Amino acid sequence: MRKLLIGLGVLVVILVAGAFVGPLFVPADSIKQDIAREVAKATGRDLAIDGNLKFRVLPAPGVSVSGIRLSNAKGGSAADMLKLESATVEVALFPLVTGNIQISRIVLSLPDILLEQYADGTNNWTFTPEVPAEAGQASGADASGGAQGDAPPIRLDDVMIKSGTLVFQTPDQTERIENINVSLGAGSLQGPFRVEGSLDARGFAIDLNAAIGELVEDKATPVNLRISTVGAEVDYSGVLAGVPDAARLSGQVEVRAGDLSALVATLTDGPAPAALRGKSLEIDGALAANDMAISINDLALRLGEDRATGAVDVTLGEAMAANVVLNLPQLDLDRLLATTETSASPAGSGGGSAPSDGATQNVPTEGGFSIPAGISATLETKIDAIVYRGGIIRHVFLNTQLEDGTINISQAAAQLPGGSNASVIGFVSAADAQPKFEGQAELSADDFRALLQWAGVDVASVPQDRLRKLSGTLALTATPENVTLTDIDFGVDVSRLRGGVAIALRERPGFGVGLSLDKINLDAYLPVDGTGAAPSANAAPPGEAAPAQSPAPAQSPGAGLAVLDTFDAILQLKVGEVVFREQRVTGINVDGTLQGGELELRDASVASLAGAQAAVKGRINGLSAAPKADVEVSLDAKNGDRLLALAGVDAPVKVGAATLNGSLRGDMQDLTVDVTLEALGADLKTVGTLGALALPPRYDVKLDLSHPNAAAFLARVQGEAAPSGKVPGALVVSAAARGDLSATELDANVSVGPGEIAASGNLANLASGSPTGTMAINASHPDIVSFARVFAPDYEPGRSDLGPFALATNLTVSETSMDLAGLDGRAGPVSFQGKANVVTAGVLPNIVAELTTSEIVVDDFLPAQSGSGSTSSRGGGGGQSSASAKPAGExxxxxxxxxxxxxxxxxxxxxxxxxxxxxxxxxxxxxxxxxxxxxxxxxxxxxxxxxxxxxxxxxxxxxxxxxxxxxxxxxxxxxxxxxxxxxxxxASGDRGxxxxxxxxxxxxxxxxxxxxxxxxxxxxxxxxxxxxxxxxxxxxxxxxxxxxxxxxxxxxxxxxxxxxxxxxxxxxxxxxxxxxxxxxxxxxxxxxxxxxxxxxxxxxxxxxxxxxxxxxxxxxxxxxxxxxxxxxxxxxxxxxxxxxxxxxxxxxxxxxxxxxxxxxxxxxxxxxxxxxxxxxxxGGDQQQPSSGGNSSQSExxxxxxxxxxxxxx
Structure with a gap:
C-alpha cells in the first residue's frame, strides 16, 4: 500500500502543479502529453487520457480528468492494466502557501485494475522506469521517505474509490473483487493510514475497517483490522515492527460467527447442515508473522458447546512446511446432529448479505489432482471422546504427514463401543492426475452385538450367544475410478469370509466379487421359531382390518431384468456349508458373468441341498431390450421331504424321492417351457410357451399327470399307506391353459379308470385375486362304488350294485360369488337336482344350497356290518360281554x-x-x-x-x-x-x-x-x-x-x-x-x-x-x-x-x-x-332233619x- 500511495502522490503532485501553471500558459492537450510522458518515465508504461482535462483554482485548487488508461506489461492478458472513468483531485489552498501538500479529496470513479502473476514469477505491477538507475534510486529513496530531499510533505485527507474492480489472475486461477467502495486516508506517506469501506469478493459482501499507525523504523506501530461478512467478523489487534527491512506482526486474532449455519449456507450457496443451526463459532489465538514464518499459538476454538485447543506453525520459503496440532476433550455429535431431520437454516443473516445475482465466483483453471511436492506438513488430531448414537468413541487419533507429494496416514484409530478397535493406515498420492489411496484396515470386536446395536442394527431376534466375536483385516486401494478390496479376511463367531471385491466407479459401474465363506449355521442366528420376521410397523392390530392402500403402479415384468443392464459384474462365490432349518447345504458354487446386458451362469450348483443335487446353467441375453433365455435346471432329491423342510414348506404328505429336469428357451416374450417332475410315484410334464415379460404375462401350456393307481396316489397325497385290494384304475390328468391373467381359457380332463371328470370354460381377472368366468363341469363313472374307492379304498357298502355316478353343473364365478346352476346328477339309485351359491364378498364365504333328491335308503350306502352284529343291551346272565363292553375311561x-x-x-x-x-x-x-x-x-x-x-x-x-x-x-x-x-x-350302546x-x-x-x-x-x-x-x-x-x-x-x-x-x-x-x-x-x-x-x-x-x-x-x-x-x-x-x-x-x-x-x-x-x-x-328220600338243623341248605x-x-x- 505504501508504494501505491507514493505513486499516487507523484501523480497528484504533477496534477496539482499543472492545476496552477497549466491553465495559464499551456493548452490542455499539451499538459496531457506532458503527464503521459512523466508517467512513462516513472513506470515504463503508456498513459492515455482519452477524456477532458479540467483545472480549477478557486475556491480550492483542483483538477478533474476522464478516460484514463495505463497500459499492461508485455505479455499480459489484456492491453490495459488500469482503466479509470474519471478522477477528481482537490487540494487545500492554505497548506500550499506554507509548502505542504494537503489533498483534501480524491475521487476515483469506476477504476478497473488488472493484477497478473505470470508463470515465470514476474508480474505486471512491478514497473520499469525509463530514467537511469542512479536517478531512479534517488527518486525512489525520496519517495519512500528515506531521504526527504526537497519533496514537500503530502497529506491525503480522503481518497474515495467508487465502484472499483480489481482482478488478480495467475496461471491457475482468477480472483475478482468488485463493487469496491472505500475511503482511504494518510497523515503522510509514512502514515498513519486508515481504510474503511466495502467490496464484493467471490460474490460476498465484505466490510473493511483498518488502521495502521505511523511507519517509523525500529518502532512498533499499532495495527487494527476488522473484516465482517455474513454475520461473521475477523478482528486483529497487534503491532507491526521491524519496518522496512524486517517487518513482523504480533497480536491477537479473533473470529466470531453468531450462527455458523448462516455463514456456511451463504458460502456454499446451499442449505447448511442442520447440526450447525444456532451454533456460534469462536476462534482465538496469538498470531505471529514475518516474512519467514506464520504461527498461531494458544489456539482456542469453540463451536457451540464443544471446545478445542491447538497450534499452527507455518514456515515460509521455497520449502514451505506446516504443523497443525488439534486436541478435543469431547465432541458430542449427538447434540450436533440432534436437528439433522429439520431443514437447513436460511442463508445470510446478521450483518452480511447474500451473494449478489450474477456475481462472478472463483473460476479455477482446469487441471488434474496434485499434491504440492514442495510443501511438508503434519496434522496431529486427538479426541478423547466422541458421543455418537448414545455411545462413546474413545481415544480417537489421526496423524498424517505430507511429504514429497504424498500424504501418509500413519495413524487413524479409535475405540468403538462393544470393546471394538478400528484402525486405518495408508498413503494418499497423485497418480495420473487423480488421488489414490493405498492402505490397510483392521476391525475387531469383543462384543459384536453391542457394536451392531450401537450402529442401529436390530439384533434382538438373534440368540444371545451369537454375534459375539468379530475380527478382520483387508487391504484397500481407492481412486475416483476404482475401489479394490483385497485380502479380505473376516471372522464372525465361527464363520470365516475371505476373498476380494473390486468396484469400477464409472458411468456404467462394474463389480468383481470373489468371496469364500467356510460355514454358517443360520439356525443358530434365527429366532426360536425359525423366522426372522417382525411385525410391520404399519400392520393393523389384531382384529382390525389393514388400512387400505393405493395400488402400486403397474410395472413391466422386464423392469427388474433391465436393471441388470446398468452395470457389469463378475461373481465367484463359494460356500462350504450352510445349516438352515436343521438341513445341511454343502458345496454352494456360483460362477457367473454379467457383461453388456448379457448374463451367463457358468455354474450355479449345490452339491448337497438337504441331500439333493441342484444345478442351473445357461445364459440370458438382451436384458434391457428383448431378453432371450437358454437355461437348464435340474434337481435330484433322494428325499424330497428334507428339501421341502429347507424351503419352509410343511408338506402334508411324505414326498420321498423326486427329480426335476427342464429347460427355458427363447424370447422371454414367448418363452418355451419344458419341465418334467417325478414325485409321489407320478409323472408331471409341463410344456408350452410363456410370455414371462408380457404385461400381463401370457401362457399357452399343457400339463399331463399320470399314475398307475389313482387310489394309491390319493392315499399318498393324504399321507396314508397304499391301499390293498381292488385297483380303481389309473389316474390321468390332462389340462391346458391359454391366455393371460386378464382372460384365460381352461380345458381339463381327469380320468380314473373308466370314470371321467371334465371342466372347461373361461376365467378372467386372475391377477386381481377375484377371478370371474364360467365353467362347465361334468363327471361320470359307471360304478359309484369303484369311484368312491378312489377316496376310500376299503369302502364296502351294504349294497354292492348301487349303479353309476354322474354330475353335471354350470359354474359361474363373479368377483363376489360362485354359482352352481343346473346341478343335476345321480349317486347310484339316488338322483339329485338343485342349485348352490357361494358368496365370497364377506368376511367368510356364505354357502346357500337347495337340493331335491329321490328316495334315499341310507343303509345301501353305509358300510356293510361285519359278523353277526351286537348283542342285546340287556344280557341275561351275571357275566359281561367281552366283545361289546369297554372300560369307561377308554x-x-x-x-x-x-x-x-x-x-x-x-x-x-x-x-x-x-x-x-x-x-x-x-x-x-x-x-x-x-x-x-x-x-x-x-x-x-x-x-x-x-x-x-x-x-x-x-x-x-x-x-x-x-x-x-x-x-x-x-x-x-x-x-x-x-x-x-x-x-x-x-346296535347296543349306540342307539341314540x-x-x-x-x-x-x-x-x-x-x-x-x-x-x-x-x-x-x-x-x-x-x-x-x-x-x-x-x-x-x-x-x-x-x-x-x-x-x-x-x-x-x-x-x-x-x-x-x-x-x-x-x-x-x-x-x-x-x-x-x-x-x-x-x-x-x-x-x-x-x-x-x-x-x-x-x-x-x-x-x-x-x-x-x-x-x-x-x-x-x-x-x-x-x-x-x-x-x-x-x-x-x-x-x-x-x-x-x-x-x-x-x-x-x-x-x-x-x-x-x-x-x-x-x-x-x-x-x-x-x-x-x-x-x-x-x-x-x-337226599330227599332221607329222613327230614330235626328242627335244630341248618335250614340254609333247603333255601x-x-x-x-x-x-x-x-x-x-
Whole structure:
C-alpha cells in the first residue's frame, strides 16, 4: 500500500502543479502529453487520457480528468492494466502557501485494475522506469521517505474509490473483487493510514475497517483490522515492527460467527447442515508473522458447546512446511446432529448479505489432482471422546504427514463401543492426475452385538450367544475410478469370509466379487421359531382390518431384468456349508458373468441341498431390450421331504424321492417351457410357451399327470399307506391353459379308470385375486362304488350294485360369488337336482344350497356290518360281554374336538326328499334345514312323518372357546310298536334316542305291540372333548303312550296262577304262565332328568291289567354304568311280595339279579309246599332233619332256581 500511495502522490503532485501553471500558459492537450510522458518515465508504461482535462483554482485548487488508461506489461492478458472513468483531485489552498501538500479529496470513479502473476514469477505491477538507475534510486529513496530531499510533505485527507474492480489472475486461477467502495486516508506517506469501506469478493459482501499507525523504523506501530461478512467478523489487534527491512506482526486474532449455519449456507450457496443451526463459532489465538514464518499459538476454538485447543506453525520459503496440532476433550455429535431431520437454516443473516445475482465466483483453471511436492506438513488430531448414537468413541487419533507429494496416514484409530478397535493406515498420492489411496484396515470386536446395536442394527431376534466375536483385516486401494478390496479376511463367531471385491466407479459401474465363506449355521442366528420376521410397523392390530392402500403402479415384468443392464459384474462365490432349518447345504458354487446386458451362469450348483443335487446353467441375453433365455435346471432329491423342510414348506404328505429336469428357451416374450417332475410315484410334464415379460404375462401350456393307481396316489397325497385290494384304475390328468391373467381359457380332463371328470370354460381377472368366468363341469363313472374307492379304498357298502355316478353343473364365478346352476346328477339309485351359491364378498364365504333328491335308503350306502352284529343291551346272565363292553375311561375320547371348520364358512342348506330310510326307520317327506353363522351350526328343521306319526328336531353346535351343543326332539302320534321296534334294531350302546327310551323298560325284553306314543327330549352340553361333552350333558326327557298292548307277557295269567300254588308244579306254572301273551296298559308317562351326564329316573309306575310295575334308578353315560331297580306287584294278591329285579353294571352288558328271592321263598313255604320241595332236593328220600338243623341248605337251591328262571327270561 505504501508504494501505491507514493505513486499516487507523484501523480497528484504533477496534477496539482499543472492545476496552477497549466491553465495559464499551456493548452490542455499539451499538459496531457506532458503527464503521459512523466508517467512513462516513472513506470515504463503508456498513459492515455482519452477524456477532458479540467483545472480549477478557486475556491480550492483542483483538477478533474476522464478516460484514463495505463497500459499492461508485455505479455499480459489484456492491453490495459488500469482503466479509470474519471478522477477528481482537490487540494487545500492554505497548506500550499506554507509548502505542504494537503489533498483534501480524491475521487476515483469506476477504476478497473488488472493484477497478473505470470508463470515465470514476474508480474505486471512491478514497473520499469525509463530514467537511469542512479536517478531512479534517488527518486525512489525520496519517495519512500528515506531521504526527504526537497519533496514537500503530502497529506491525503480522503481518497474515495467508487465502484472499483480489481482482478488478480495467475496461471491457475482468477480472483475478482468488485463493487469496491472505500475511503482511504494518510497523515503522510509514512502514515498513519486508515481504510474503511466495502467490496464484493467471490460474490460476498465484505466490510473493511483498518488502521495502521505511523511507519517509523525500529518502532512498533499499532495495527487494527476488522473484516465482517455474513454475520461473521475477523478482528486483529497487534503491532507491526521491524519496518522496512524486517517487518513482523504480533497480536491477537479473533473470529466470531453468531450462527455458523448462516455463514456456511451463504458460502456454499446451499442449505447448511442442520447440526450447525444456532451454533456460534469462536476462534482465538496469538498470531505471529514475518516474512519467514506464520504461527498461531494458544489456539482456542469453540463451536457451540464443544471446545478445542491447538497450534499452527507455518514456515515460509521455497520449502514451505506446516504443523497443525488439534486436541478435543469431547465432541458430542449427538447434540450436533440432534436437528439433522429439520431443514437447513436460511442463508445470510446478521450483518452480511447474500451473494449478489450474477456475481462472478472463483473460476479455477482446469487441471488434474496434485499434491504440492514442495510443501511438508503434519496434522496431529486427538479426541478423547466422541458421543455418537448414545455411545462413546474413545481415544480417537489421526496423524498424517505430507511429504514429497504424498500424504501418509500413519495413524487413524479409535475405540468403538462393544470393546471394538478400528484402525486405518495408508498413503494418499497423485497418480495420473487423480488421488489414490493405498492402505490397510483392521476391525475387531469383543462384543459384536453391542457394536451392531450401537450402529442401529436390530439384533434382538438373534440368540444371545451369537454375534459375539468379530475380527478382520483387508487391504484397500481407492481412486475416483476404482475401489479394490483385497485380502479380505473376516471372522464372525465361527464363520470365516475371505476373498476380494473390486468396484469400477464409472458411468456404467462394474463389480468383481470373489468371496469364500467356510460355514454358517443360520439356525443358530434365527429366532426360536425359525423366522426372522417382525411385525410391520404399519400392520393393523389384531382384529382390525389393514388400512387400505393405493395400488402400486403397474410395472413391466422386464423392469427388474433391465436393471441388470446398468452395470457389469463378475461373481465367484463359494460356500462350504450352510445349516438352515436343521438341513445341511454343502458345496454352494456360483460362477457367473454379467457383461453388456448379457448374463451367463457358468455354474450355479449345490452339491448337497438337504441331500439333493441342484444345478442351473445357461445364459440370458438382451436384458434391457428383448431378453432371450437358454437355461437348464435340474434337481435330484433322494428325499424330497428334507428339501421341502429347507424351503419352509410343511408338506402334508411324505414326498420321498423326486427329480426335476427342464429347460427355458427363447424370447422371454414367448418363452418355451419344458419341465418334467417325478414325485409321489407320478409323472408331471409341463410344456408350452410363456410370455414371462408380457404385461400381463401370457401362457399357452399343457400339463399331463399320470399314475398307475389313482387310489394309491390319493392315499399318498393324504399321507396314508397304499391301499390293498381292488385297483380303481389309473389316474390321468390332462389340462391346458391359454391366455393371460386378464382372460384365460381352461380345458381339463381327469380320468380314473373308466370314470371321467371334465371342466372347461373361461376365467378372467386372475391377477386381481377375484377371478370371474364360467365353467362347465361334468363327471361320470359307471360304478359309484369303484369311484368312491378312489377316496376310500376299503369302502364296502351294504349294497354292492348301487349303479353309476354322474354330475353335471354350470359354474359361474363373479368377483363376489360362485354359482352352481343346473346341478343335476345321480349317486347310484339316488338322483339329485338343485342349485348352490357361494358368496365370497364377506368376511367368510356364505354357502346357500337347495337340493331335491329321490328316495334315499341310507343303509345301501353305509358300510356293510361285519359278523353277526351286537348283542342285546340287556344280557341275561351275571357275566359281561367281552366283545361289546369297554372300560369307561377308554369309551370317550379326551382329544380336543375340532370344530374350527364351522368358522371356515357360513351356510344355509335345505334338503327335501320323498323318503329317507335308515335301518328300520322310514321318514316320509323329510325336510332338513341347516344354517351356519359365525361358527354356530343350527339344525333349524329336521321334520317328517315316521312310525305313523310326526316328529321334529332342532339342534345347535357352536364353535366357541369351549364348544357348546343342544338338541330338542318332539314325537307325536306315533305307532308305539313301530317306534320302539325301529329303535330296537340299533346296535347296543349306540342307539341314540332309543338308548334313552330303553331306560323306561329296564326289567324284561317285552315290546310294545300297539299303542300311541309321544316323546320329548331337550339336552344341552359343553366341552372341549367328547368326554367333557358327555360329562356335561344336562336336560330332561319324557315318553308317553296310551291304549298300549305289551307283547311277550301275560300279567293276568301270572296273577291267576298265584291262586294255584299247591306244590312245586304250581310254582313252576307260576313262572312259566306269564311267558307269551299280552298285557294291556291304559297309559304311561315316563320321564328322566339329566345332569353331568347322569340320567336320573324318579319313582315311576306302569299300571297294567292285573299288575303294577314301579321302577327307579340312574344311568351314568360318562362312567357307562346303569343302576335300576323295578318291582312288579299284583293287586289281586297283596300278600305276594312281588318280584324285585335289579340291573347294575355296564350299559351294554348289565348284570340282572333277583333281589327278593328270600321273600318269595317264604311265601311259597307258607303255601305248604315244603314237602314237595324236599323230594326234589338232594337226599330227599332221607329222613327230614330235626328242627335244630341248618335250614340254609333247603333255601339256597330254591333261590338259585328262581334266579335262573328270571335270567332265562
Amino acid at each position: 369309551r370317550w375320547s379326551r382329544e380336543p374336538i375340532d370344530v374350527s371348520g364351522l368358522r371356515a364358512a357360513d351356510a344355509d342348506i335345505k334338503l327335501s326328499s320323498p323318503a329317507i330310510t335308515y335301518t328300520d326307520i322310514r321318514v316320509d317327506n323329510p325336510r332338513v334345514a341347516v344354517t351356519v353363522n359365525d361358527g354356530v351350526l343350527d339344525l333349524t328343521q329336521l321334520s317328517g312323518n315316521a312310525f305313523g306319526g310326526g316328529f321334529n328336531m332342532t339342534a345347535q353346535l357352536a364353535a366357541r372357546e369351549v364348544p357348546t351343543m343342544r338338541y330338542k326332539m318332539t314325537v307325536e302320534g306315533a305307532d308305539a310298536a313301530k317306534f320302539v321296534g325301529g329303535g330296537a334294531a340299533g 334316542v332309543m338308548s334313552v327310551l330303553d331306560l323306561l323298560f329296564p326289567v324284561s325284553d317285552v315290546t310294545l305291540a300297539s299303542g300311541t306314543l309321544g316323546a320329548d327330549l331337550d339336552i344341552a352340553s359343553r366341552g372341549r372333548s367328547q368326554f367333557e361333552m358327555i360329562s356335561n350333558l344336562a336336560g330332561k326327557g319324557a315318553m308317553r303312550f296310551t291304549d298300549a298292548v305289551v307283547d311277550g307277557i301275560n300279567v293276568c295269567e301270572i296273577s291267576d296262577q298265584l291262586d294255584r300254588l299247591n306244590g312245586i308244579e304250581g310254582f313252576l306254572g307260576l313262572v312259566g304262565s306269564g311267558r307269551g301273551g299280552q298285557t294291556r296298559v291304559a297309559n304311561f308317562n315316563g320321564r328322566f332328568d339329566m345332569a353331568n351326564g347322569v340320567a336320573t329316573l324318579p319313582q315311576q309306575r306302569i299300571n297294567a291289567e292285573c299288575a303294577a310295575v314301579a321302577f327307579t334308578g340312574t344311568t351314568s353315560l360318562p362312567a357307562w354304568v346303569v343302576n335300576i331297580q323295578a318291582r312288579a306287584g299284583f293287586p289281586a294278591h297283596p300278600e305276594f311280595p312281588g318280584v324285585v329285579v335289579e340291573q347294575k353294571g355296564p350299559l351294554d352288558a348289565p348284570n340282572t339279579r333277583l333281589v327278593n328271592v328270600n321273600e318269595i321263598n317264604q311265601f311259597v313255604v307258607g303255601k305248604a309246599v315244603g314237602t314237595v320241595l324236599r323230594k326234589l332236593l338232594p 339256597d337251591p330254591f333261590k338259585n332256581l328262581l334266579e335262573g328262571l328270571i335270567r332265562r327270561r
